Amino acid sequence: MDNRAGEMEVFVAAAELQSFSAAGRRLGLSPSAVSKLITRIEDRLGTRLLVRSTRIVTPTPEGEIYLARAKRVLSEITDIEQLISSGGKVVPRGPLRINASLGFGERYLLPLVPDFLALYPEVELDISLTDGVIALIEERTDIAIRSGAMNDSALKARKLLESRRVIIASPSYVEAHGIPRNPHDLARHNCLTFNFQRRLNEWPFQNEGTGDIYRLPVTGNTSVNSGLVMKQLCLSGTGLGRVGRFHVQREIEAGLLFPVLEDFNPGDMEVIHAVYAGHEHLAARVRAFIDFLAARLAGEAKPSAEKLNQAENDSKSA
Structure with a gap:
């Protein structure tokens, strides 16, 4: 009789425990029985799933894929059985x-x-x-x-959720370096950049007269790989950054950061x-x-109109 679910259970145990012996102890089988079942799967699929060494077994790339799918299949079997035994209601576990x-x-x-x-x-x-x-x-x-x-x-x-991107500055940065009044002023500012996606370092702006969108490359003395790190550097007054507003909404409402160049913001969303x-x-x-x-x-990253207007008015009067 074909028992592929049982074979999958043996394979998952061997791959997770990295041992035929440990898998056998978990399932009540001998190491040789575990080895034979794994070999049966590999012969049927025509590819090696586990690499054997004297101490451990490790999945091949194909074995990693089979492991992930096998775990999902076994999980679905468990869910189906729970569904039937519980009268139609599955408890997440x-x-x-x-x-x-x-x-x-x-x-x-x-x-x-x-x-x-x-x-x-x-x-x-x-x-x-x-x-x-x-x-x-x-x-x-x-x-x-x-x-x-x-x-x-x-x-x-x-x-x-979705959140409009904003350029942010701290009061300490503006006090030391001034505030950019138009996008071309950024050439004189320290614009913090991301080191993992070049597109994020070309900031888009909207022409006030025509409504056209254009992009300006920006540069600075620090690159990061995280919006969270970008926020912390902006809070410290290191430079200007551009992030999704959800990263910094609490800091904007607290007055620790504020948006700049909002009149030129094209409204693109993260x-x-x-x-x-x-x-x-x-x-x-x-x-x-x-x-x-x-x-x-639901409803997060959508600040109240009163707070949003206040933050934007603060940025314009800074």
């Missing part, structure tokens, strides 16, 4: 691996973790914060929270998505987390 940018993680994700776990105590969160782009399947990640356009058509995305591998039967824990984030972030 199990490990959930999330990757988010530093800025989003600090501003939104981490403060919401206690509330999510209070609602779903059987979910086990594994959170990584990095501004580097990751490959979901290869990194065994369930959800990545990122800004920008989607490049992988195999992935699905749900918009969580859009944040929850990105995940799309398939028909999304694991309950993945769906629950995305729904939770979308609900909690």
Whole structure:
């Protein structure tokens, strides 16, 4: 009888534990039985999935892909069984691996973790914060929270929030260096840049007379790889930066930062998505987390009209 789900369970155990012996102890099998089952899968697929050494076994690139998909299949089987046994209601449970940018993680994700776990105590969160782009399947990640356009058509995305980009300055920077009154004044200012995407270092502006959009290259003495780091440098008075407003909304409302050159702002948006591998039967824990984030972030990064107008008036009168 074909028992591919059972074979997948053996493979997952061997790959995660990096040992046929340890996998056998977990599943009540001998090391030789584990080895034979893995070999059966490899023979059927016609490719090597695990590299054996005297001490450990490690997945090949093909093995990493098989591991991620096998875990998803086994998770779906568990969800189906829970659905039937619980009378049609699945309780989200199990490990959930999330990757988010530093800025989003600090501003939104981490403060919401206690509330999510209070609602779903059987979910086990594994959170990584990095501004580097990751490959979901290869990194065994369930959800990545990122800004920008989607490049992988195999992935699905749900918009969580959008935020207008702004150029920001601190009172201490303006006191020392003055305030730019038009975009061409930036040639005399220290404009902080990003070191991972050149496009972000050509700041767009709108012509007041014609409404046309044009871009100006900017330069400065410091480059960073994170919106969170950019915010901290702007707060310290190091220079001017351009980020999504969600990064700095609290600091703007507190008077620690303020927007500049708003009359020339083209209104371009930084859009944040929850990105995940799309398939028909999304694991309950993945769906629950995305729904939770979308609900909690609805209306975020949209400051009240009173606060927005006050901040913009402050920037013009500075």
